[in-house]
Amino acid sequence: MISLFGSKVGCEEMQEIQSSIEQQWLGIGKKCADFESMMAKRLRINDFVMVNSGSNALLLAVKLFNLPQGSEVILPSYTWVSCAHAIVLNGLKPVFCDVDLDTCNISRKHIEPLITSKTKAIMIVHYAGKPVGMQDIMDLGFPVIEDAAHAVDSKINEKYCGTIGDIGIYSFDAVKNLTTADGGGVVSRRDDFVKYARSIRYCGIAKSGFDTSKNTGRWWEHNIVDFFPKVIPNDICASIGIGQLKKLDEFQDYRKRIWEKYDKAFSKVSWLNIPKGPDKNEQHSYFTYFIRLNNDKRDALARYLYAQGIYTSVRYHPLHLNKIYKTDTCLRNCEKLNETALNIPLHPNLSAADVEKVISEIKNFGKQYC
Numbered sequence: 558m559i560s561l562f563g564s565k566v567g568c569e570e571m572q573e574i575q576s577s578i579e580q581q582w583l584g585i586g587k588k589c590a591d592f593e594s595m596m597a598k599r600l601r602i603n604d605f606v607m608v609n610s611g612s613n614a615l616l617l618a619v620k621l622f623n624l625p626q627g628s629e630v631i632l633p634s635y636t637w638v639s640c641a642h643a644i645v646l647n648g649l650k651p652v653f654c655d656v657d658l659d660t661c662n663i664s665r666k667h668i669e670p671l672i673t674s675k676t677k678a679i680m681i682v683h684y685a686g687k688p689v690g691m692q693d694i695m696d697l698g699f700p701v702i703e704d705a706a707h708a709v710d711s712k713i714n715e716k717y718c719g720t721i722g723d724i725g726i727y728s729f730d731a732v733k734n735l736t737t738a739d740g741g742g743v744v745s746r747r748d749d750f751v752k753y754a755r756s757i758r759y760c761g762i763a764k765s766g767f768d769t770s771k772n773t774g775r776w777w778e779h780n781i782v783d784f785f786p787k788v789i790p791n792d793i794c795a796s797i798g799i800g801q802l803k804k805l806d807e808f809q810d811y812r813k814r815i816w817e818k819y820d821k822a823f824s825k826v827s828w829l830n831i832p833k834g835p836d837k838n839e840q841h842s843y844f845t846y847f848i849r850l851n852n853d854k855r856d857a858l859a860r861y862l863y864a865q866g867i868y869t870s871v872r873y874h875p876l877h878l879n880k881i882y883k884t885d886t887c888l889r890n891c892e893k894l895n896e897t898a899l900n901i902p903l904h905p906n907l908s909a910a911d912v913e914k915v916i917s918e919i920k921n922f923g924k925q926y927c
């Protein structure tokens with residue numbers, strides 16, 4: 558089966574893991590610190606706080622704003638559930654917003670009608686790594702969280718996505734452009750946010766016993782400053798990340814080539830639409846490629862491809878349609894994507910033959926059914 562998502566790991570990661578094992582140090586330690594400085598350097602920021610998942614990075618990011626309970630946070634419905642969970646788990650209310658069909662990104666025109674006196678923040682997602690129009694959204698005057706889970710290599714005017722808004726988060730789960738098996742990160746242009754994020758990521762314990770024991774001599778006593786779960790990373794995951802960072806640019810070139818092949822193959826196919834690529838001042842991360850059918854054959858196409866050994870999926874099932882988050886709101890584009898969009902394989906483990914097979918089977922389907 559040709560997989561939809563995937564990561565490529567090898568010798569570089571093995572060597573880093575081996576050195577951690579040789580040093581008999583698996584938990585949070587030097588490798589995490591090294592990965593954090595490498596990420597900070599790459600993103601051209603002062604500090605990068607690594608955590609154990611993108612979902613927990615979101616939880617931490619929303620907490621940093623310290624908003625009054627019940628405040629509303631606007632976010633796209635077309636995103637991963639952790640975005641909304643992070644808002645609810647912080648005692649706030651998610652307000653779901655529509656997205657543009659050709660990017661799956663939110664934009665100012667969809668946000669503005671949702672603003673009320675209770676709106677206190679906006680969470681955006683750079684879907685697939687295509688940058689959201691940040692300036693327009695920041696001009697609305699609310700704090701902005703950038704979910705750059707898909708966008709570790711995306712830029713607007715040479716500035717990395719995730720470092721443009723007030724707080725940014727990244728995901729390094731097993732299928733992301735840069736994987737640590739599981740992991741995430743929080744960044745902010747506000748030093749106090751970064752400092753606080755680092756200080757509470759271990760069950761809200763501000764400092765190690767050694768730091769707090771200077772006056773008492775009791776290094777075993779904690780200084781618990783907040784209620785927060787354990788979201789610290791570990792050196793085995795960080796080792797994978799260090800190995801991955803050495804190859805990220807190479808992976809990105811490969812992803813870009815696959816994206817361009819799909820664009821070329823599908824741009825003139827009458828029954829489907831291709832996603833919008835990067836604008837001139839942007840860099841894209843090419844995390845996932847999605848086609849949109851202009852007929853009602855999407856499910857049939859997915860099943861046809863599955864029968865040919867090609868796995869596809871729809872990312873995402875809009876959150877406002879999910880029972881736990883259900884609202885009366887109609888978000889037309891999200892609902893249209895839910896019926897017509899299909900994410901097709903794009904990752905560094907695809908061979909050229911896999912890509913050709915995906916293209917030819919989609920075209921075969923068209924010849925037979927569209």
Ligand SMILES: Cc1ncc(COP(=O)(O)O)c(C=O)c1O
Pocket residue numbers: 610611612613615636637639640682704706707727728729730739740741
């Ligand atoms: C847009 C988005 N945000 C956040 C996450 C959560 O990341 P993680 O899987 O590392 O918890 C994901 C995961 O797929 C995602 O796609």
